[in-house]
Amino acid sequence: LGSSLRGTLDKLRGKSRLSEEDIEEIVKEIQRSLLSADVDVSLVMELSDNIKERALEEEPPAGTPARDFVLRIVYEELVDLIGDSTELPLEEQTILLAGLQGSGKTTSAAKMAWWFSTKGLRPAVIQTDTFRPGAYDQAEEMAERAEVDFYGDPDSEDPVEIAREGLEETSDADVHIVDTAGRHALEDDLIAEIEEIEDVVDPDTSLLVLDAAIGQGAKDQAQQFDESIGIDGVVITKLDGTAKGGGALTAVDQTDSSIAFLGTGEEVQDVERFEPDGFISRLLGMGDLSQLAERVERAMEQTDMEEEDWDPEDMLQGQFTLNDMQKQMEAMNNMGPLDQVMDMIPGIGGGIKDQLPEDAMDVTQERMQTFTVIMDSMTEAEKEYPKAIGASQIQRIARGSGTEEEQVRELLQQYKMMERTMKQFQGMGSEQEMQRMMQ
Ligand code: GDP
Numbered sequence: 001l002g003s004s005l006r007g008t009l010d011k012l013r014g015k016s017r018l019s020e021e022d023i024e025e026i027v028k029e030i031q032r033s034l035l036s037a038d039v040d041v042s043l044v045m046e047l048s049d050n051i052k053e054r055a056l057e058e059e060p061p062a063g064t065p066a067r068d069f070v071l072r073i074v075y076e077e078l079v080d081l082i083g084d085s086t087e088l089p090l091e092e093q094t095i096l097l098a099g100l101q102g103s104g105k106t107t108s109a110a111k112m113a114w115w116f117s118t119k120g121l122r123p124a125v126i127q128t129d130t131f132r133p134g135a136y137d138q139a140e141e142m143a144e145r146a147e148v149d150f151y152g153d154p155d156s157e158d159p160v161e162i163a164r165e166g167l168e169e170t171s172d173a174d175v176h177i178v179d180t181a182g183r184h185a186l187e188d189d190l191i192a193e194i195e196e197i198e199d200v201v202d203p204d205t206s207l208l209v210l211d212a213a214i215g216q217g218a219k220d221q222a223q224q225f226d227e228s229i230g231i232d233g234v235v236i237t238k239l240d241g242t243a244k245g246g247g248a249l250t251a252v253d254q255t256d257s258s259i260a261f262l263g264t265g266e267e268v269q270d271v272e273r274f275e276p277d278g279f280i281s282r283l284l285g286m287g288d289l290s291q292l293a294e295r296v297e298r299a300m301e302q303t304d305m306e307e308e309d310w311d312p313e314d315m316l317q318g319q320f321t322l323n324d325m326q327k328q329m330e331a332m333n334n335m336g337p338l339d340q341v342m343d344m345i346p347g348i349g350g351g352i353k354d355q356l357p358e359d360a361m362d363v364t365q366e367r368m369q370t371f372t373v374i375m376d377s378m379t380e381a382e383k384e385y386p387k388a389i390g391a392s393q394i395q396r397i398a399r400g401s402g403t404e405e406e407q408v409r410e411l412l413q414q415y416k417m418m419e420r421t422m423k424q425f426q427g428m429g430s431e432q433e434m435q436r437m438m439q
């Protein structure tokens with residue numbers, strides 16, 4: 001499914017402006033990707049409305065392909081929804097885990113304990129599951145593997161009492177992770193039990209543990225657990241499988257919380273602190289969106305400062321000057337080397353890069369800087385009408401800028417090439433035709 005989003009985006013290659021239909025099509029593909037990643041339907045609708053509205057209203061900065069711009073909007077809206085990882089200070093604290101049976105609580109308790117131990121803290125796992133046969137043994141073994149303190153009582157049938165005793169018995173530890181029992185479905189006795197445990201434990205943070213494959217059921221669970229104990233964050237488990245964990249978004253939205261950890265395997269070390277970037281890329285089945293978004297952002301900051309009176313469309317109407325060329329190259333450079341930018345755009349292979357004129361790829365930072373230095377030694381008239389620059393001027397400019405005459409000629413060569421390209425576009429008339437040519 002990520003590939004059809006890619007396909008749609010590929011069709012927009014080279015466009016500097018998107019039509020309403022383009023945006024509709026992108027939004028539809030994004031909806032499809034998110035739905036197949038188990039994101040809640042109403043959430044998908046809300047997200048896509050926001051994306052559509054922004055894509056229609058906001059103007060891509062000069063030099064930014066429309067596709068990059070719309071991807072940035074998608075990325076931002078998702079980051080906005082998901083937020084940063086749940087705050088977990090590296091200090092003394094108590095964490096309570098909640099969730100249905102099999103969601104991965106016991107495994108996550110040991111994983112998180114292991115994670116805190118790598119941060120130099122002394123964690124303890126307290127196992128209060130008296131419901132599931134073998135729960136004690138499993139938790140003990142996992143705590144052993146994580147090499148962390150452990151408390152449980154295989155003979156007790158009172159989870160609340162175990163929790164109370166567990167906190168006392170593990171008082172040497174500084175991070176207490178309280179594992180609880182789950183049920184196959186949400187049941188009143190489960191809720192009642194965890195409420196009592198919460199009372200006794202008084203956790204700093206309560207985390208809801210969700211299987212990445214949870215899907216549309218996430219909403220009810222999140223709501224119920226949030227109402228009973230208050231959910232501060234979500235742990236998504238089994239992300240090493242095919243599920244993309246979109247249900248976590250629903251839970252995060254429902255509880256107004258964030259994601260704390262990701263579980264990526266059965267071993268205690270298979271745990272990661274949540275990072276929005278990788279998660280979003282995975283959700284959409286796309287390449288490295290965050291890097292792309294950053295570059296577009298940088299380009300925007302730059303053009304915000306300098307653009308004001310510069311519009312690529314003016315360039316198509318009037319004279320193409322050296323000033324125009326400099327601005328255009330700057331816009332491109334703010335995105336980073338062109339070939340790298342293209343590598344980051346999902347779905348673009350070597351093919352399109354080969355179609356570009358070699359020189360278009362060659363606007364390096366270094367070359368740009370030399371051009372800027374050279375242009376500083378030109379008069380305004382020379383920049384506005386470079387054709388009037390002759391041999392004696394080239395000599396003067398090279399001397400004034402401390403460059404070689406050859407470099408000045410190179411700049412003028414580049415200018416001629418770009419001017420010719422612009423002329424072709426002017427001749428073509430309609431913008432649509434031009435866009436077709438650029439694809
Ligand atoms: P609990 O009932 O909520 O305590 O869930 P468990 O911690 O017992 O996990 C249920 C099953 O899922 C176990 O077989 C775990 O090994 C497995 N599991 C938990 N987390 C992960 C994970 O991140 N990846 C994989 N592949 N399996 C996991």
Ligand code: MG
Binds near residue numbers: 106181182
């Ligand atoms: Mg368990």
